[in-house]
Amino acid sequence: xxxxxxxxxxxxxxxxxxxxxxxxxDLGLDIFKGDRIGLVAPNGSGKTTLFHIIMGLLRPxxxxxxxxxxxxxxxxxxxxxxxxxxLLFQDxxxxxxxxxxxxxxxxxxxxxGKSKEEAVAISRKTLEFLGLDxxxxxxxxKLSGGEKRLVSLATVLAMEPEVLLLDEPGNALDSGxxxxxxxxxxxxxxTYVLISHEFDFFSETTDRIFSxxxxxxxxxxxxxxxxxxxxxxxxxxxxxx
Amino acid sequence: MHIAEGIxxxxxxxxxxxxxxxxxxxxxxxxxxxxxxRVGILSSAFFVxxxxxxxxxxxxxxxxxxxxxxxxxxxxxxPAILVALILQAFLFQYGGITVLGVNTVIMALPAVICYxxxxxxxxxxxxxxxxxxxxxxxxxxxxAALIMGLSLIFSxxxxxxxAALIFAANLPVxxxxxxxxxxxxxxxxxxxxxMLL
Amino acid sequence: xxxxxxxxxxxxxxxxDPRMKIVFAVMLSCVVAVANSLLTLSAGLATGLMLIVLARxxxxxxxxxxxxxxxxxxxxxxxxxxxxxGPAIIALGPLQISQPGVVLCLKITLKSIAILSILIxxxxxxxxxxxxxxxxxxxxxxxxxxxxxMTYRYIFVIENEYQRLMxxxxxxxxxxxxxxxxxxxxAYLTGMIFIRASARAENVYRAMLCRxxxxxxxxxxxxxxxxxxxxxxxxxxxxxxVILGLEIWNRISL
Numbered sequence: 123x124x125x126x127x128x129x130x131x132x133x134x135x136x137x138x139x140x141x142x143x144x145x146x147x148d149l150g151l152d153i154f155k156g157d158r159i160g161l162v163a164p165n166g167s168g169k170t171t172l173f174h175i176i177m178g179l180l181r182p183x184x185x186x187x188x189x190x191x192x193x194x195x196x197x198x199x200x201x202x203x204x205x206x207x208x209l210l211f212q213d214x215x216x217x218x219x220x221x222x223x224x225x226x227x228x229x230x231x232x233x234x235g236k237s238k239e240e241a242v243a244i245s246r247k248t249l250e251f252l253g254l255d256x257x258x259x260x261x262x263x264k265l266s267g268g269e270k271r272l273v274s275l276a277t278v279l280a281m282e283p284e285v286l287l288l289d290e291p292g293n294a295l296d297s298g299x300x301x302x303x304x305x306x307x308x309x310x311x312x313t314y315v316l317i318s319h320e321f322d323f324f325s326e327t328t329d330r331i332f333s334x335x336x337x338x339x340x341x342x343x344x345x346x347x348x349x350x351x352x353x354x355x356x357x358x359x360x361x362x363x
Numbered sequence: 364m365h366i367a368e369g370i371x372x373x374x375x376x377x378x379x380x381x382x383x384x385x386x387x388x389x390x391x392x393x394x395x396x397x398x399x400x401r402v403g404i405l406s407s408a409f410f411v412x413x414x415x416x417x418x419x420x421x422x423x424x425x426x427x428x429x430x431x432x433x434x435x436x437x438x439x440x441x442p443a444i445l446v447a448l449i450l451q452a453f454l455f456q457y458g459g460i461t462v463l464g465v466n467t468v469i470m471a472l473p474a475v476i477c478y479x480x481x482x483x484x485x486x487x488x489x490x491x492x493x494x495x496x497x498x499x500x501x502x503x504x505x506x507a508a509l510i511m512g513l514s515l516i517f518s519x520x521x522x523x524x525x526a527a528l529i530f531a532a533n534l535p536v537x538x539x540x541x542x543x544x545x546x547x548x549x550x551x552x553x554x555x556x557x558m559l560l
Numbered sequence: 561x562x563x564x565x566x567x568x569x570x571x572x573x574x575x576x577d578p579r580m581k582i583v584f585a586v587m588l589s590c591v592v593a594v595a596n597s598l599l600t601l602s603a604g605l606a607t608g609l610m611l612i613v614l615a616r617x618x619x620x621x622x623x624x625x626x627x628x629x630x631x632x633x634x635x636x637x638x639x640x641x642x643x644x645x646g647p648a649i650i651a652l653g654p655l656q657i658s659q660p661g662v663v664l665c666l667k668i669t670l671k672s673i674a675i676l677s678i679l680i681x682x683x684x685x686x687x688x689x690x691x692x693x694x695x696x697x698x699x700x701x702x703x704x705x706x707x708x709x710m711t712y713r714y715i716f717v718i719e720n721e722y723q724r725l726m727x728x729x730x731x732x733x734x735x736x737x738x739x740x741x742x743x744x745x746x747a748y749l750t751g752m753i754f755i756r757a758s759a760r761a762e763n764v765y766r767a768m769l770c771r772x773x774x775x776x777x778x779x780x781x782x783x784x785x786x787x788x789x790x791x792x793x794x795x796x797x798x799x800x801x802v803i804l805g806l807e808i809w810n811r812i813s814l
Binding site for chain 3: 174177179201204205208209211213215216217218219220221222224225228229230232233234238241242261262263277278281
């Protein structure tokens with residue numbers, strides 16, 4: 123694939139949930155290899171919907187979805203996409219359904235056709251990478267919120283994805299867990315898009331910030347996040363100096 | 364509502380296991396993995412709802428809601444209830460291994476009957492839907508208590524008085540289940556009607 | 561709160577292959593359930609208690625679990641001795657306490673506690689995920705095992721949601737009583753639980769699709785080495801033979 127081709131490209135995407143207003147209207151998005159993008163927008167503006175469209179969990183009513191240089195339409199097309207793009211769900215309880223941590227992390231690799239031994243080896247390696255070495259026999263529902271988040275990240279990383287979509291990964295994390303997550307993201311060397319409401323989180327993990335308005339994506343290339351911390355009025359909104 | 368271990372005779376236990384097995388097979392056949400995720404999570408909801416205690420005068424009872432489960436799941440109520448009972452046996456030691464079949468039939472058979480009898484009413488007007496849901500809640504516990512009583516009497520004819528006592532004790536439960544099921548259906552119809560489809 | 565007090569431990573029973581525990585729990589329970597003589601039932605109870613001792617479980621926690629049957633036992637002890645036909649042992653005024661009635665109550669009580677002890681000692685000492693994969697390897701269909709594991713997993717999430725809803729209702733002054741308002745409130749709470757459960761089911765399935773789920777459910781094999789299989793098999797088989805032998809001998813000599 124050529125370096126200057128986007129790996130994910132959406133054009134003219136429309137989507138509406140049955141019985142509700144149109145949530146995505148003529149949305150366009152280009153993501154290139156190596157991008158580390160932050161996505162910020164008010165609740166209900168369609169961020170999660172956008173992720174689910176990229177994964178093929180929802181099908182747009184109009185528009186083109188082009189991923190890894192191929193137009194994606196059928197369930198079969200998206201099965202390939204799901205192998206190469208990892209989605210971290212907003213609620214870790216949706217993602218962790220197996221009784222023990224090891225079983226949950228091994229679920230993806232097993233589905234990819236790995237043998238039990240390989241799946242266990244990959245899972246152990248991933249848990250170790252995240253500093254969760256001694257977690258494998260832990261019972262998933264007994265983990266704390268932050269631990270659940272990291273384990274669900276492990277379940278996604280165990281699939282060895284090329285791109286990560288992270289739906290509010292910093293949600294409900296204490297500061298210790300958050301810095302751990304920031305560390306992990308900075309060491310990953312992978313393309314990712316993450317949704318968050320926290321600008322200090324963006325400043326440490328992303329290079330570009332996109333936002334959404336009226337069902338459209340605003341690729342705000344001019345605004346680069348600055349790394350100094352300060353506070354002033356409306357300092358929580360993206361701003362220029 | 365369940366029968367404890369050690370009371371029923373072998374023929375009743377075996378008969379119950381047979382009916383439960385067939386019902387579960389039919390129920391499992393009807394659902395694919397996408398639906399079964401739903402059945403599983405609704406079965407957890409059913410399990411949690413059965414831990415809810417509501418007052419009746421000075422005493423209290425727990426909700427059963429097998430009628431509601433029937434309305435939502437149809438034949439899949441058999442595997443859903445079987446699994447909930449296995450978990451009750453595992454977590455609280457309510458019931459046990461040998462009565463698992465009979466206990467599944469006690470709750471799941473009325474659920475399936477209510478599915479066929481009352482589900483069509485849910486899509487009629489508000490009043491008919493409420494009446495249908497009440498009848499479903501009331502009827503599912505009525506039938507459950509009836510099957511329970513019959514299993515006792517078939518095991519040992521001298522259980523007649525015990526069976527009658529249990530049935531009588533469940534009369535107020537039937538009324539409460541009817542009321543709760545009616546309001547619950549009204550709520551779901553208003554908030555998220557797609558769920559009943 | 562739902563707790564599993566017996567799953568942790570490193571006793572003999574905890575070191576037995578879960579498949580064996582399940583198979584023997586089923587066989588022992590069935591034999592005891594159809595047994596008829598007081599002697600056999602006592603042997604069944606002795607077996608159950610022996611297994612509980614071997615599993616080194618906390619006696620008080622076990623008693624608490626056994627207490628679930630006490631209510632029903634109390635009911636039959638009150639009703640059966642006076643309604644069961646047969647020669648009376650004592651007459652209390654107009655009430656005749658019949659001897660076969662008392663014997664029947666005794667049998668039911670022994671049976672009930674024996675089967676429950678077996679369940680606690682052999683099944684409640686295994687984690688549910690282990691039971692799930694053991695059942696799968698014993699030939700239980702994958703769909704049913706998946707349903708079991710899924711239901712178990714989300715009980716805790718949904719119970720938590722219920723507690724939050726209930727707390728919110730209490731904060732707004734909800735005091736449950738015997739009236740329509742209370743029943744309606746419980747109905748709405750339940751409806752909410754079902755709606756949330758249904759929405760969650762959709763997301764869980766999506767998350768599974770994202771991880772390459774294609775309708776094939778895999779279970780990992782056993783994790784812990786099971787060191788006590790032989791001792792356990794010898795012991796429980798001996799118990800089974802004793803119970804069966806006693807029952808057969810009793811039926812022949814009748």
